[in-house]
Amino acid sequence: MNDFILPTAPIDATGDAAGVQAQAAAAPGGNFAAWFDHQLGALDTQMASAEKGVQQLAAGDAASLHDVMIRMEEAKLAFHLAVQVRSRLLDAYQEVMRMQV
Amino acid sequence: MSLIDPVTLSLVKSALDAGVMRQAAHAANIANAGTPGFQPFAVTFEENLGDVRSAIADGTLSSLDARDLPAARLAVQHGTQPVQLDAEVAAMSADALHFQALTHVLSQQYALVSLAMSSGDR
Amino acid sequence: MDYRAVFNVSAAGMDVEKLRLDTAALNLANMDTSAAPGTAPFKPLRVVSQAVVPSFQHWMGVEDLARAGGLPHAAVVEADAAPRIVHDPADPHADANGDVRYPGVNHTAEMLTVMTALRAYEANVAALGAAKSMASHALEIGGQS
Numbered sequence: 096m097n098d099f100i101l102p103t104a105p106i107d108a109t110g111d112a113a114g115v116q117a118q119a120a121a122a123p124g125g126n127f128a129a130w131f132d133h134q135l136g137a138l139d140t141q142m143a144s145a146e147k148g149v150q151q152l153a154a155g156d157a158a159s160l161h162d163v164m165i166r167m168e169e170a171k172l173a174f175h176l177a178v179q180v181r182s183r184l185l186d187a188y189q190e191v192m193r194m195q196v
Numbered sequence: 197m198s199l200i201d202p203v204t205l206s207l208v209k210s211a212l213d214a215g216v217m218r219q220a221a222h223a224a225n226i227a228n229a230g231t232p233g234f235q236p237f238a239v240t241f242e243e244n245l246g247d248v249r250s251a252i253a254d255g256t257l258s259s260l261d262a263r264d265l266p267a268a269r270l271a272v273q274h275g276t277q278p279v280q281l282d283a284e285v286a287a288m289s290a291d292a293l294h295f296q297a298l299t300h301v302l303s304q305q306y307a308l309v310s311l312a313m314s315s316g317d318r
Numbered sequence: 319m320d321y322r323a324v325f326n327v328s329a330a331g332m333d334v335e336k337l338r339l340d341t342a343a344l345n346l347a348n349m350d351t352s353a354a355p356g357t358a359p360f361k362p363l364r365v366v367s368q369a370v371v372p373s374f375q376h377w378m379g380v381e382d383l384a385r386a387g388g389l390p391h392a393a394v395v396e397a398d399a400a401p402r403i404v405h406d407p408a409d410p411h412a413d414a415n416g417d418v419r420y421p422g423v424n425h426t427a428e429m430l431t432v433m434t435a436l437r438a439y440e441a442n443v444a445a446l447g448a449a450k451s452m453a454s455h456a457l458e459i460g461g462q463s
Contacts, residue, residue: 151320152320155320156320157320157321158320158321159321159456160321160453160456160457161456161459164456164457164459164460165459165460167460168459168460171460
């Protein structure tokens with residue numbers, strides 16, 4: 096029987112999400128600054144991946160629509176997460192600053 | 197506060213890829229229903245999952261490596277069976293619905309993650 | 319071509335079945351036409367289809383599956399059908415023996431072809447619809463967050 100194995104998209108955000116997952120699990124007790132730095136790097140990669148997906152779609156090279164949509168959604172959520180963390184950090188900072196000494 | 201579990205996402209992506217390939221196989225089979233000597237296509241995916249299934253049952257899916265998940269495999273049937281048109285159309289409807297189910301639950305998962313991230317917003 | 323390649327396959331399938339239908343209709347329309355002796359009579363036609371399968375060095379993606387599935391390609395050729403002979407000396411097209419030659423069109427077979435081609439055409443339309451529906455749903459991923 097002839098078997099043709101069609102590869103899925105070789106480079107996508109999933110690989111990085113695995114890294115994010117590992118880092119997130121390590122965060123408690125770890126270096127928060129380093130973790131957040133890593134998150135921003137992962138965000139960067141995911142947004143670049145999403146943008147590439149859009150480019151491929153426009154150029155007619157997108158192998159599947161769901162792949163492009165998933166990359167965009169991952170980037171959107173990663174961005175949302177980064178914004179949320181930033182907001183919480185800011186809130187916490189402001190609350191500390193408001194404390195009476 | 198993480199995104200969707202990467203192994204789950206990888207599995208869903210593979211299932212979606214299989215769905216797209218199945219649709220292409222059905223389209224090719226139907227288009228060639230009247231072509232003499234044509235060998236129909238079939239796509240295998242769920243059949244190749246093997247250990248993944250038991251990992252899901254055990255709840256240990258997350259511990260697998262996302263890159264080890266089997267990809268959808270396209271097989272050419274070397275048989276004497278020509279294309280059975282009605283069976284092909286019926287299978288195509290079922291596969292299209294399954295694809296819709298996958299995209300829907302994926303969207304729901306993302307919505308849950310987004311909700312989890314937003315809760316606490318003032 | 320990318321994710322849209324699968325539409326081409328269904329479109330090609332529709333073309334082939336439409337051709338089958340048109341050819342059968344043409345044969346049926348000319349069933350009872352005769353020609354004067356010495357002139358060329360109508361020759362029944364049939365559609366021969368084959369899958370054009372390109373060779374690949376390596377697989378790229380779904381569009382290759384669509385192309386490797388073989389875009390069906392059809393050609394219209396003359397059928398090898400003996401003419402139907404009716405003895406009617408009074409007919410203006412009768413030859414020296416009083417025989418009139420009609421195209422060897424098999425009415426039942428042509429009607430069967432019409433039904434089969436129509437059904438297959440509709441199946442290709444269904445395939446096109448399914449592909450479109452799937453693409454629409456893929457576009458809705460993440461639409462709820």
